[in-house]
Amino acid sequence: xxxxxxxxxxxxxxxxxxxxxxxxxxxxxxxxxxxxxxxxxxxxxxxxxxxxxxxxxxxxxxxxxxxxxxxxxxxxxxxxxxxxxxxxxxxxxxxxxxxxxxxxxxxxxxxxxxxxxxxxxxxxxxxxxxxxxxxxxxxxxxxxxxxxxxxxxxxxxxxxxxxxxxxxxxxxxxxxxxxxxxxxxxxxxxxxxxxxxxxxxxxxxxxxxxxxxxxxxxxxxxxxxxxxxxxxxxxxxxxxxxxxxxxxxxxxxxxx
Numbered sequence: 001x002x003x004x005x006x007x008x009x010x011x012x013x014x015x016x017x018x019x020x021x022x023x024x025x026x027x028x029x030x031x032x033x034x035x036x037x038x039x040x041x042x043x044x045x046x047x048x049x050x051x052x053x054x055x056x057x058x059x060x061x062x063x064x065x066x067x068x069x070x071x072x073x074x075x076x077x078x079x080x081x082x083x084x085x086x087x088x089x090x091x092x093x094x095x096x097x098x099x100x101x102x103x104x105x106x107x108x109x110x111x112x113x114x115x116x117x118x119x120x121x122x123x124x125x126x127x128x129x130x131x132x133x134x135x136x137x138x139x140x141x142x143x144x145x146x147x148x149x150x151x152x153x154x155x156x157x158x159x160x161x162x163x164x165x166x167x168x169x170x171x172x173x174x175x176x177x178x179x180x181x182x183x184x185x186x187x188x189x190x191x192x193x194x195x196x197x198x199x200x201x202x203x204x205x206x207x208x209x210x211x212x213x214x215x216x217x218x219x220x221x222x223x224x225x226x227x228x229x230x231x232x233x234x235x236x237x238x239x240x241x242x243x244x245x246x247x248x249x250x251x252x253x254x255x256x
Contacts, residue, residue: 001027002071006192009256010067010185014177015059022049022061036065037112039151039160046163058170062113066178069111071189073104075202078247082206082240094250102182104131106175109144112151116164117171121152184254190247203240207233 004023011018025045026035035045049057077100081088089096107127108114115124125145132140155164178185189195 001194001198002067002189002192003194006188006194007064007067010188011060011063013181013184013256014063014174015056017056017060019053019057019060022053022057023064025049026061026064033065033068035061036069037110037147037151039112039154042112043160043163046167055170058167059174062167062170062174063178065111065113066105066174067185067189069108070101070105070185071192071195071198073101073108074186074189075195075198076205077101077104078199078240078243079202079206079209082203082236082243083209085239085243093246097247097250098183098186101186102179105178109148113167113171115148115151116155116167117175119168121148124148183251184256187248187251187254190244190251199240199244203236206240207236 004020007023008018008020025048026033035041045061046058049061053060077097081097104127106114107118107123109124109128109131115121118124125148128141128144128148132144154160
């Protein structure tokens with residue numbers, strides 16, 4: 001999640017305006033971010049935003065979802081990187097980080113706007129198996145396959161098909177602007193006051209993955225000493241803190 005103040009700054013850059021009432025609609029009125037993956041909730045948001053704020057409002061609503069997902073994707077990337085910190089090519093760390101999160105954002109299978117933009121569920125299925133690989137993610141993949149297919153079938157029918165055609169143009173234009181301003185937007189997300197909370201979830205995910213291998217978690221019980229567990233937590237926390245500092249050096253502070 002990203003603070004509304006950062007949504008405002010990014011909105012002014014990408015859409016030429018911002019609407020705090022749209023932030024409230026997305027985060028509160030329709031269930032937090034549910035219009036990002038539920039086409040019925042999206043249709044309700046679409047009708048409300050279009051009626052009240054027009055095309056610029058639609059741009060801002062779509063952008064809100066992309067930025068919130070970018071925050072989650074960045075945190076997930078940190079979780080993945082910190083687990084393989086010793087094998088990362090430090091000379092290419094900026095290039096790898098930026099390329100990975102851009103690819104994940106623009107083919108994110110958990111974002112209905114990518115389905116609207118590419119118009120082919122198979123491309124999102126490929127991304128799903130790429131970004132959520134392994135036996136532990138089988139249930140996640142199955143769940144999102146069902147969601148993607150359900151949304152895709154509904155997109156062909158009334159009343160959703162007209163909305164999809166209009167949003168496709170909005171998303172296409174927005175994605176071009178996102179890519180043009182990508183590094184600046186990533187910097188704003190990394191320095192956002194809400195990002196620390198998202199990062200803590202990523203740290204916990206990394207900890208669970210590492211300890212599940214190291215200590216063979218069985219039925220929620222760690223098979224290792226409390227001191228060993230705390231040592232891993234502390235080391236992970238230090239590594240991810242250093243990683244964030246390193247990644248921040250990849251970017252220049254934007255002039256807005």
